[in-house]
Amino acid sequence: MxxxxxxxxxxxxxxxxxxxxxxxxxxxxxxxxxxxxxxxxxxxxxxxxxxxxxxxxxxxxxxxxxxxxxxxxxxxxxxxxxxxxxxxxxxxxxxxxxxxxxxxxxxxxxxxxxxxxxxxxxxxxxxxxxxxxxxxxxxxxxxxxxxxxxxxxxxxxxxxxxxxxxxxxxxxxxxxxxxxxxxxxxxxxxxxxxxxVDENIIQPVAKKDSLRREFGLSQEDKVILYSGNLGEKQGLENIIEAAKHFRDNNSVKFVIVGSGGGEMKLKEMAGEAMLTNIHFHPLVSYEKLPALLAMADVHLVLQKKNAADLVMPSKLTSILAAGGCPIVTASEGSTLYKLIRKNQLGIVVEPDDHGKLVQGIRFALENSLEKFRDNARFYASRYLxxxxxxxxxxxxxxxxxxxxxxxxxxxxxxxx
The missing domain is CATH 3.40.50.2000 (Glycogen Phosphorylase B;)
Structure with a gap:
């Protein structure tokens, strides 16, 4: 053709x-x-x-x-x-x-x-x-x-x-x-x-082979990762609010990788709150993406209320292929909510509510996530x-x- x-x-x-x-x-x-x-x-x-x-x-x-x-x-x-x-x-x-x-x-x-x-x-x-x-x-x-x-x-x-x-x-x-x-x-x-998602390229990688050392993180750190576009209307300020709740826990690190119109505002918010547990990095090359995703204990996929019923976020497809466990914001009854819950792909919390996001992070840090990770990789290979x-x-x-x-x-x- x-x-x-x-x-x-x-x-x-x-x-x-x-x-x-x-x-x-x-x-x-x-x-x-x-x-x-x-x-x-x-x-x-x-x-x-x-x-x-x-x-x-x-x-x-x-x-x-x-x-x-x-x-x-x-x-x-x-x-x-x-x-x-x-x-x-x-x-x-x-x-x-x-x-x-x-x-x-x-x-x-x-x-x-x-x-x-x-x-x-x-x-x-x-x-x-x-x-x-x-x-x-x-x-x-x-x-x-x-x-x-x-x-x-x-x-x-x-x-x-x-x-x-x-x-x-x-x-x-x-x-x-x-x-x-x-x-x-x-x-x-x-x-x-x-x-x-290209599941032949985006695959699970061992934590020891991830980008933790390159990003200045130890193998013992609990890493909460957001990677993608830093838009102004995505509710990403909830990441900053959530990080405040973990400021006294030296082992919990929030990592934001990406760029976009909301980047400066997020950095200003983190600076004003004097947060030392949140780190910003530019996007990595596609070849490094599996190693980037592998360094996370938990991935954040944040959506506004009216967005979760339209489309699976593109960043989520890569997270699933990498065998990651996402915390996804989606309203109960929305298509994304049903998808995550039905297939047990991760943790779902209400959008635009940093309190619920904190609860989701605490649950992820205190419980085994292997079931979610196994289901994620299977779903990506089967349907994406x-x-x-x-x-x-x-x-x-x-x-x-x-x-x-x-x-x-x-x-x-x-x-x-």
Whole structure:
């Protein structure tokens, strides 16, 4: 197949949507398909264009056998609702020269438009109509909060136009599929394409081989780890509040690994509270991720109340594959709550309540977690396998485009 992917984020992002889009593109290329990508300069999660891409404009590069077209975009230092919209629209406008060239070049079998930003889908949709090409809109996040906040009804109209104009709409969870169907999209046009983990790379590692020594931690320390995007609206301040309750226990260490818009606020809170039991570190390379995850006795997966019913957090997939025990914030009855409890993958506490978080941490430190760790690794291998999910995705693309291809793929079983 000849595949064109468009998304604001792509490899070499280590977290978030760009990580998954990058892995999808490289997997399809390695499996014999011709893949091209229109994307922005790498900037996530630190919200700053990577040093090697600064002062660069439109250019083309090869990433794992994929031809990648990089487009410049506005990246705000401090993210607000308005600045985020400007950031996203700057990328949409920046891609226009590439799309115009594509109108007069070879035809693709399928275009995959990755959302958010959802309004990015306008240009790929127009391209697909002009060139009579199949288009899949893949939704990682429905991204309606900003539109509600600014009362921008035109965004909802634009969203409906994109979804109804797509050959198919895919998303990452059954709950999100239902929400898309509620927008008037026929269930026959809705596809489940969940996020995954490479369980052959992210594997359990012995504590002695972890990054504890590199991070200045002893083998006897009890390590509470949060690794990922440090967003301003994730409730991460509860980690600081929880750390206060363990300040007199020298063996309990809180480690925060990542970057993002909320990083400075968290560091200021820790400094003001004069906490010596909390440590900040930048993200590590993907190759070091198994060793990073292995140093934790407990992993923190924090979600706001309204988020836990939409999607399994991407950081959780890696934790499970590494055989870690997560403490997950999720409201009772939510999809994430049911998933964790049903499969006994970890400890669940109420969101936005640092008291409940402290209780969960104490329980984890005082009890055996082997059952959770064994269940986590089994679940990841059975239901989150990168190879199985992407083989299934390949099959869907082939059926959609009616492409002739000899390979056969297994169907993925999603246990939600």
């Amino acid at each position: 000849k595949i064109l992917i468009c998304g604001i984020n792509y490899a070499p992002d280590l977290t978030g949507i760009g990580k998954y889009t990058g892995e999808m593109g490289s997997w399809l290329a390695k499996n014999g398909h011709t893949v091209e990508v229109i994307t922005g300069m790498p900037y996530y999660p630190q919200w700053e264009v990577s040093s090697s891409y600064k002062k660069r404009w439109w250019h083309r590069e090869n990433v794992d056998g994929v031809k990648v077209y990089r487009c410049p975009l506005y990246v705000p230092k401090k993210v607000t609702s308005v600045k985020r919209i400007l950031h996203e629209f700057s990328f949409v406008l920046s891609t226009l020269p590439i799309w115009i060239k594509k109108l007069f070049s070879r035809k693709y079998d399928v275009v995959i438009s990755v959302s958010p930003p959802f309004h990015l889908g306008i240009v790929p949709l127009l391209y697909s109509k002009i060139r009579s090409t199949k288009i899949i809109t893949h939704i990682q996040d429905l991204q309606v909060d900003v539109a509600k906040e600014l009362r921008m009804n035109t965004m909802f109209a634009m969203e409906r136009m994109i979804l109804k104009g797509s050959s198919a709409v895919s998303t990452i969870s059954k709950v999100m599929l239902k929400k898309i169907e509620d927008k008037g999209i026929a269930s026959s046009n809705c596809l489940l394409f969940p996020n995954w 396998s990168k190879e199985l999910i992407l083989k299934n995705w390949e099959t869907i693309l082939l059926k959609l485009t009616n492409s002739k291809w000899e390979k056969q793929a297994s169907l993925v079983l999603i246990n939600e």
